[in-house]
Amino acid sequence: MSANQATLVLVKPDGLKKSLTGNILTRLSETKLEIVAAKIVRVSKELAVEHYAHLKNQPFFDELITYLMGELHDRKKVMAVVYWGEDAINKVRKLAGATNPEEADPVSIRGAYGRITTKGVYENVIHASSNEAEAKREIQLWFQPQDIIVDLYPAQEVAEKEVLRKVWVN
Numbered sequence: 001m002s003a004n005q006a007t008l009v010l011v012k013p014d015g016l017k018k019s020l021t022g023n024i025l026t027r028l029s030e031t032k033l034e035i036v037a038a039k040i041v042r043v044s045k046e047l048a049v050e051h052y053a054h055l056k057n058q059p060f061f062d063e064l065i066t067y068l069m070g071e072l073h074d075r076k077k078v079m080a081v082v083y084w085g086e087d088a089i090n091k092v093r094k095l096a097g098a099t100n101p102e103e104a105d106p107v108s109i110r111g112a113y114g115r116i117t118t119k120g121v122y123e124n125v126i127h128a129s130s131n132e133a134e135a136k137r138e139i140q141l142w143f144q145p146q147d148i149i150v151d152l153y154p155a156q157e158v159a160e161k162e163v164l165r166k167v168w169v170n
């Protein structure tokens with residue numbers, strides 16, 4: 001039996017535009033993993049570049065950044081979810097399917113909902129962390145400790161001075 005792991009899932013802009021969020025979360029619930037954090041994010045160029053830093057020398061990198069930022073779709077947003085539980089990384093990767101949506105198992109999420117555009121962009125609907133080191137790096141990139149309801153990684157409290165924060169006006 002393997003230990004509990006955390007993994008990051010992103011519903012990419014094509015998934016949101018195609019109204020697939022519900023379908024994707026339903027598929028992922030088959031894993032019986034627990035959602036411990038979730039949010040909708042407007043992705044800056046910096047965040048997209050950092051997330052895919054390992055691919056910066058690939059010919060498709062610029063297009064990939066544009067895709068993650070939502071510039072190829074009307075929906076400039078991504079849904080970020082942290083799943084937690086036993087063998088989480090493999091369970092989610094298996095349901096996600098292969099990177100290339102045309103080669104992915106047809107019943108996987110990418111196989112069922114993904115496509116390659118005529119321009120060659122892999123619109124593969126979701127991102128799923130590939131190993132524990134990447135999961136940690138990605139979760140720490142997309143979330144702050146207080147956004148997550150379990151203590152995944154060591155964190156410390158710091159006193160913040162004069163941080164501007166929006167609050168509700170009633």
Ligand code: ADP
Nearest residue numbers: 055060064098099120121122123124127128130
């Ligand atoms: P994965 O997302 O399955 O972990 P990678 O980390 O290799 O795969 O790639 C990250 C993302 O880059 C993919 O999900 C896909 O959106 C895009 N991508 C990967 N390979 C290609 C390719 N050959 N052409 C276009 N886009 C690609």
